Amino acid sequence: MHCAERLLSRGDTVVGIDSLNAYYDPALKEARLARLSSHPNFSFERLDVADRAGMAALFARVRPTRVLHLAAQAGVRYSIDQPDDYSDSNLLGFGNVLQGCRAAQVQHLVYASSSSVYGGNAKLPYSERDAVDHPVSYYAATKKANEVMAHSYAHLYGMPTTGLRFFTVYGPWGRPDMALFKFTRAMLAGEPIDVYGNGQLVRDFTYIDDIVEGVLRVLDKPATPDPAYDPLAPNPGISTAPYRIFNIGNSTPTVLMDYIAALEAALGTTADKRMLPIQPGDMHSTAADVSALAAWVGFKPATPVGEGVARFARWYRDFYGS
Template sequence: MKVLVTGCAGFIGMHTAQALLSRGDEVVGIDNLSDYYDVSLKQARLERLAAHPRFRFETLDIADRQPLRAWWERERPDRVVHLAAQAGVRYSITHPDAYFDSNLTGFGNVLEGCRHHGVGHLVYASSSSVYGGNAQLPFSEHHGVDHPISLYAATKKANELIAHSYSHLYRLPVTGLRFFTVYGPWGRPDMALFLFTRAILAGKPIDIFNNGQMVRDFTYIDDIVQGVVRVLDKPATPDPAFDPAHPDPAASNAPYRVFNIGNHQPTPLMDYVSALERALGVEARKNFMPMQPGDVPATFADVEALNDWVGFRPSTPVAEGVGRFVEWYRAFYKV
């Protein structure tokens, strides 16, 4: 297939593109190379992809409607993995415009491209953050997600709603994937594992929010990618059991699906830190802090729907995944 991967210079985007290239697909990637974090890391990811003869890249912002339309006319991909977005819960509090531009306008532009050019399946990144103020664990696709507590979460919820409308109106197969705290080699510098590793190796304290009383369903990047690729290969279809008199948030009479991708093994933050300390061979100095705006105390993914749909559930143990990240970090930064 010819697959468009948006955000291909990003953490999940690079790994997804690699997996598709490795199995023989043609990958056309776009990314705006924003300076939200270190652009040289994004460029290093692109260098890895550029070694594949079936990969082509163009610097393009999905929020720029006319250039994106011209790109669609030239390329006409068979399927789309949409991973480009403005990430980060805390950043959304201080830089809302970036989220409106990329996550709303940009997402609409991608949907329009898919609609007008016969894309067979759009798989897009949602987020566990859509569960917002929900306290019932594990988080299930059958739960309502009407109480986001950050702008980032609200834009991801909006993506799911807009995708459903396009699926219903134009019979476009779309699948949303709610990622749960993705980590691993080539990860984002604004994520906890990266921040902690950099600080510990520099002899600086690490900031631990909610005084360490946090639980996350940390999910290793290889598991995320396997889930993405398996879902891409099985286009969404209408749910024959959908009952509009008693609508289920996880179902639809349109070719629309939404799935959690999480490790289904919620890990206390302090256990995650301990795994990192063991991998580094260094004990961290810890700066305990209160909960930050937009954060939630716990996440935990119910992945039965994903397993039923594509026969896969993430399983990489945190200690193993953290160890692989540390190996990459030391090699990449030569520390």
């Protein structure tokens, strides 16, 4: 929604695709859609990216110049319980997007990968130059698969593709299954919050406005082959094909307890914390090296966590009532 708003505001024509499924509250999805629907340059297709025939027909009809693919079955923990949903949306669906882009001769495909691809890596901050062969969740495995699927199309068909590894995105209109949303709801209701990893998990929380700025700058600069690529010492973030991978993160790793403290300050209340062990599939720490992104598009995220959390808290109270 945020990316679509920015694209529309600068004069682009946007066709939005969403299945509006019930993974989380469809009313929130409908409310986001309502913000876009009044714009004359916006149209909406209720469609599942896993629908091969439907996606092929849409690409043939619309023939987009560029594609921003942010659709996926999200969530690390849910992938343990419902892996088939991830196979359908993140593998079959991504394949349908690649095929559509190839058929329509799209100028640039930009798609959401995830910091979760770094999995069992222990060296921080994470760099696109690092190998990502040890995912610790099926969700992460599907995102790694997207990157290598995209490379094959970039190599075979010369189709520019860029994957963006998002680091714990948060902010207004976000997903209710994310920690900030759950914490806010529980704290305002006077209920305890579940704090995993005994509050010592570390995340590179990245505010939505920074994500959108990075996404649009990348979308406007199609991937190109990198003459520095050395097949004898391969860098996974670049290629002889028009293919790029970038981290988008705040580069300010924050301990979960400090994130909660920022929310307590924003809401003016103290959370009743229920300390729990780390969950299966969770990573202990994330931190982004964004030097490659900064070199490519001249931008890196910088919104402080305290400021971003306060903006979310204000939006939550406005949208749901205090």
